[in-house]
Amino acid sequence: MGGGDLVAREILVAIAGSPNVGKSTLFNRITGGDVHVANWPGVTLTRTEGYIEHHNVKIRLVDLPGTYSFSAQDIGELIAREFLVREKPDVLVVVVDATSLEKSLYLAIMAMELYERVILAVNMIDAASKRGLRIDFQGLKSRLGVPVVPISALKGIGVGVLLDRILEVAEGKTVRRESLKIDYDGLEPYIYEIARHLRIKGALKDYPSRWAAIRLLEGDDKIFEELNKVDHDLADYVRSVRERAEVELGEDPEKIAISSRYMFIDELVKSYVARVRLATPGLSERLDKVMLHPIFGPIAATFVILATFFLIFVVNTGFPLNMILEHLGYGELAGLVEEYSLSGVLGLMFDWFSTIVEGWMNSLGYNGWLTSLITEGLIGSLGTLISFVPLLLMAYIFLGAMQDSGLFPRAAVAYDNLFRRFGLSGRAFFPAALGMGCSVAAVVSTRGIDDDRERMVTAMTSPLIPCQARLLVLLTIASAAFANPLHQSILTISIYVLSFILYLLTSKLLNKYLFKVEHAPDLLMELPPYHRPSLRVIWWYARSNTEHFLRRAGLLILGLGIATWYLLNFGPSGFLSDGNIAGSYAAMLGRLLVPITGLIGLPDWRYALAFEVGFVAKEGLLITFSSIAGVPDPIEALRSIGITPVKAISLALAMNYYVPCLATVAALFTELRIGKYVIITILMELGLALITASLVYRSALFLGFM
């Protein structure tokens, strides 16, 4: 290793840590937020990577999944362990929480047993000293034999030192010769025996032999299978040693091993951590008195979520502030709020852009289908894609703030009791809450649920919750059909209530009939102390996840958007230059669909056409009504095609459920990864739309309303 090389070297550094120790914050701090978000191969688990340069060395940083151990019990643990064993990073940084070393050191100890080139990053030292904890870092370093760096990822303290240590370890300067040895008490003779056989036979060479022996004694299925494949006899022998150990020790070897690690940790904490003064019970405890209360908890969680959504709604679409202002007689101000909401501004920008391009192309002599393809098809679809950005960003900011502040797991606890009745855990509340903002965000957020089955179920059912786009359509339909604001509100609120009920009911049914599981997954969740969310962390989280989605689903959205443009602008007679939508393929298809829309009391090709367009984005329904009727105001347009209260209810129900929008379907594909489940989701929604809307229509007929 030439220190004076002119060619920049590249090293691979992995960051590991348990949930809530600030691992992602550190990652963000080091990379400055310049990261690449992807998935770990074959699973929906986010993989974040970033590049930086330090003292002329290129460092490739990989953020390993947050796990409590390396036991390979779940996919995150397996991925983290496989990465260490197969990719052999030059340095492994393990992040621990200075305020709870007795807990967070567990993963670090396991890491040091498995790997030599480890650095211990002790995070949140500022919070620790505030709580009166004094840590002897030098002592820890000499006992563990690895560099120990005190840091505060949030404030950026110690990060430079950490990078220096990373280079030193990568160059082999401060590396231990072998991995950490812990006293496993009664297990030691058996460990020795198995390790010796592994060495003699040269089996499991990827792992330190002592480590592999301990894992085999603990009953690690993954390692056992690996051994069984290469040496069946040795595997049988190992199994017999394990059984013998259990009988002779009178205890499960696994329990002895885990206890031994914790005993080692207790010894470390006792020797190197001093509590110089007692922490005073703070805000955290008082807040928890409310959040963990059986009645006030769910109320408080609901209040926080609704208040946040009110804000998000206003910034995004102006609703409901614009309606309140209008009601109070400030019509002009209401218009301004709407116009300068994010989606208003973005819409204006895209209209402006498309007009400029159109004028420019016309001046070059193109005014046929090509201009339309570019201005309406391409820029239009791009506009659809971009219009998701604020929705997604805000939904992610909300999710990030909930997670970072510690409210997320508490709200999950608060809702658990209700959700269990439907085969879900309290965690399923979040996709539903986010769904009120954007179904795409709801579907993507399910990856925070670690139970695979629950994750799939909630991804499939959360699109039932009306998103902001559907809220807009819903309000327009309600205003067009009902003169009385009270009736409008009743329709809107009923649809929301029904949607939440359907979310829970369909989840229960999917659990029972598709996944054949009766019991809700048990919650086992850490509740970290509350803290003020860091804007930096939240912004980074929201930005990288939004980019990730746009990259994955962007092409699909553009492609299907252009396909829809083709159906709307071409007919049997070729390109419809006059914008006569009635002669398009889409209208033809709409006429074919009339028997189906007839079932819900809307036997009119114009509704069918609107449903087709609404697949791209639900606002498309309104745009279609406007362009068919030739009236810019969608409320007027709906009235001119003869909407009635009964038709309005039917249309509102059908619009809400008939199919998840294009972007949501794209998200379902990338999250579920099983085409069958996506199709089931779509059919389920279509079925719900037909059932609910035709029920309304049939009862109206029966009661003589029509």
Added chain:
Amino acid sequence: MIPLAFLMPGQRGRIVTLDVGRGKARRLMEMGLLPGEFVEVLSNSVGPVVIRVRGMMLAIGRNVASRIWVEVT
């Protein structure tokens, strides 16, 4: 010896056995819920039981909390 789920908020206990499946037991033990360890119940009403163990707050589903046997201390 009583199940953890029977402890009132504020009560402390010492874990005796984990009467759950193998995989679940490993997970609980790795999160610090080892036999011999002291736990304090912080909240226990209808939903999950919230406890403090090793200085960390943990929410445990009622089912599992009913199978963790403790000695009240």
